[in-house]
Amino acid sequence: MSEKYDVLVVGSGPGGYVAAIRAAQLGLRTAVVERDRLGGICLNWGCIPTKAMLHGADVAHTLANLEPLGFRAAGVTFDMAGLVKFSRSVSERLSNGIGYLLKKNGVEVITGTARLAGRGEIDVAADGARTRYRADHTILATGARPRSIPGVAPDGERVWTYFQALTPPSLPESLLVVGSGAIGVEFASLYRDLGTAVTLVEAMPRIMPAEDATVAEHVRKRFTDRGITVHQGASVSGVDAGIDAVTTTLTLSDGSAEKITTERVLVAAGIQGNVEDLGLEEAGVEVERGFVRTDEWCRTTAFGVYAIGDVAGAPCLAHKASHEGVLCVEKLAGVEHVRPLDRRRVPACTYARPQVAHLGLTEEQARATGRRLRVGRFDYTASGKALAIGEGDGFVKTVFDADTGELLGAHMVGPEVTEQIQGFGIAQSLEATTEDLAEVVFAHPTLSEAMHESVLAALGRSLNS
Structure with missing residues (x-):
C-alpha cells in the first residue's frame, strides 16, 4: 500500500522547502520530493553562489581602488579556482542546513523524480524503480531553467549558461553576455571586476528593460565607464563556436551587422518553467507561455494540485516563491486571515556594481x-x-x-x-x-x-x- 501524506511538495527550492516546513508546523504530514540537491537552483546555482562570486568581485574592486584611502597593496594575486571553491562551499553549507531544517520539522525527504499519476497520486522514479505515493495536496515547486534562444545553443564549453559561468575552468580574457536582465547584468559586472573584457548585448531598446528608464540609463553609463561594451537594441543572429574562441554575429539597432570574437559567450536571456515530464496535461493542469497557470491561492486547474515559485511564472524570484509557499499552505490548511500575494509589491534586486x-x-x-x-x-x-x-x-x-x-x-x-x-x-x-x-x-x-x-x-x- 502506498504512503499517504497530507501535503507532498515536488521540489526543494526556496518555495518548496519553505512550503514543506510551514505545512509540518501546521500539523500536516508532509514530504518533499527532490531529484538533485536540497535548495534547488537558487541555493545551488543561482542566488547564493552568484552572491558569493560577486563578493569576490567587490574585493577585486576594493583592491584596485586602495590608494584614495591611503593603502597600497603589492603582489596581490588572484586564483579563480579559489573563488569558485568558496562559492561552492557556501552553497554546500546551506544545502546541508536545509536538510537539517526539514528533519527538525518532521518533513520526510524522498529522493527521485516525481510525476502526477492521477487524482491525489504521484509516481517517484529513483534508481530504475517507481514508487507511488498519495497526497491530499500536491504542491509543484519545480522551478525554472535558462531559456534558449534561436541560433545560440549552449555547449558547456565555449557557449555557457549560468551553470558554467559559476564554475569556469579559468578566468576568460573576454566574454560576451546575451541578455541584460538581473542574471546577465550581474555576470557582466562580476567578470569585468575580475579583469575580463565584457560585451553586453540586449535585444530591447535599453538594458535592464524591467527597470525604471532612469535607472537603466544610469547603469548603462556606469558599465560603459567601467569598460563594458554595451549594445542595446541588438539581436544575436548567429554564434560560431571554434576550438579557442566564439564568433558572435549581431544585428545592431541600425540594421547593420557586426561580428564579435570572444573567448566565451554567456546566454542569459531569461528562464522557462520546468513543466515537462510532470504529467501536467493528463492531470488537467494548464500551462500558459511555459509556466503553470494558477489563481491567487496558487491553485492550478487540477483539483488538489498547486504551483508556487518560478514554475508558476513571474516575478521569478526566490522571495516570491517562499511567500507563495507559505500562503499556499496556510490557505489549504484553513488558516484564517491569509492574504493573496500582490505581485506588484514584490521587490526585485540586482547585485551588480x-x-x-x-x-x-x-x-x-x-x-x-x-x-x-x-x-x-x-x-x-x-x-x-x-x-x-x-x-x-x-x-x-x-x-x-x-x-x-x-x-x-x-x-x-x-x-x-x-x-x-x-x-x-x-x-x-x-x-x-x-x-x-x-x-x-x-x-x-x-x-x-x-x-x-x-x-x-x-x-x-x-x-x-
Whole structure:
C-alpha cells in the first residue's frame, strides 16, 4: 500500500522547502520530493553562489581602488579556482542546513523524480524503480531553467549558461553576455571586476528593460565607464563556436551587422518553467507561455494540485516563491486571515556594481494609469555616508499618487540599495503615505537617509539637494 501524506511538495527550492516546513508546523504530514540537491537552483546555482562570486568581485574592486584611502597593496594575486571553491562551499553549507531544517520539522525527504499519476497520486522514479505515493495536496515547486534562444545553443564549453559561468575552468580574457536582465547584468559586472573584457548585448531598446528608464540609463553609463561594451537594441543572429574562441554575429539597432570574437559567450536571456515530464496535461493542469497557470491561492486547474515559485511564472524570484509557499499552505490548511500575494509589491534586486533595487511601478507605468504623480529623487552625491565610504554615485527615486499619497513605486541604484528596498516594502504594506514617510526619523549618517530625502523631494521639501 502506498504512503499517504497530507501535503507532498515536488521540489526543494526556496518555495518548496519553505512550503514543506510551514505545512509540518501546521500539523500536516508532509514530504518533499527532490531529484538533485536540497535548495534547488537558487541555493545551488543561482542566488547564493552568484552572491558569493560577486563578493569576490567587490574585493577585486576594493583592491584596485586602495590608494584614495591611503593603502597600497603589492603582489596581490588572484586564483579563480579559489573563488569558485568558496562559492561552492557556501552553497554546500546551506544545502546541508536545509536538510537539517526539514528533519527538525518532521518533513520526510524522498529522493527521485516525481510525476502526477492521477487524482491525489504521484509516481517517484529513483534508481530504475517507481514508487507511488498519495497526497491530499500536491504542491509543484519545480522551478525554472535558462531559456534558449534561436541560433545560440549552449555547449558547456565555449557557449555557457549560468551553470558554467559559476564554475569556469579559468578566468576568460573576454566574454560576451546575451541578455541584460538581473542574471546577465550581474555576470557582466562580476567578470569585468575580475579583469575580463565584457560585451553586453540586449535585444530591447535599453538594458535592464524591467527597470525604471532612469535607472537603466544610469547603469548603462556606469558599465560603459567601467569598460563594458554595451549594445542595446541588438539581436544575436548567429554564434560560431571554434576550438579557442566564439564568433558572435549581431544585428545592431541600425540594421547593420557586426561580428564579435570572444573567448566565451554567456546566454542569459531569461528562464522557462520546468513543466515537462510532470504529467501536467493528463492531470488537467494548464500551462500558459511555459509556466503553470494558477489563481491567487496558487491553485492550478487540477483539483488538489498547486504551483508556487518560478514554475508558476513571474516575478521569478526566490522571495516570491517562499511567500507563495507559505500562503499556499496556510490557505489549504484553513488558516484564517491569509492574504493573496500582490505581485506588484514584490521587490526585485540586482547585485551588480552599481546595485539596483525596485518595488512597484516605474514612473512610465505610473503615468500610464492617468494619475497625478509626485516624483522625488535624491542623489547619493549629496549623501554624507555615501561619500564617506567612497560610494557617492546613484540615486533614490520615489513615485507617489499626488491625490492620495500612495507609494506607487520606488527605484534605487547605488551602494547597498538591495539592503534598503525593504523599507519601502514595509511602507507599502502599511499603506504609508507621502506625509507619513516624511515624518519618519532616519538615523544619521546612513545611506537610508537618501530614501527620506527622496520622499521630501516628492513633496518639494528636500533639505539636502
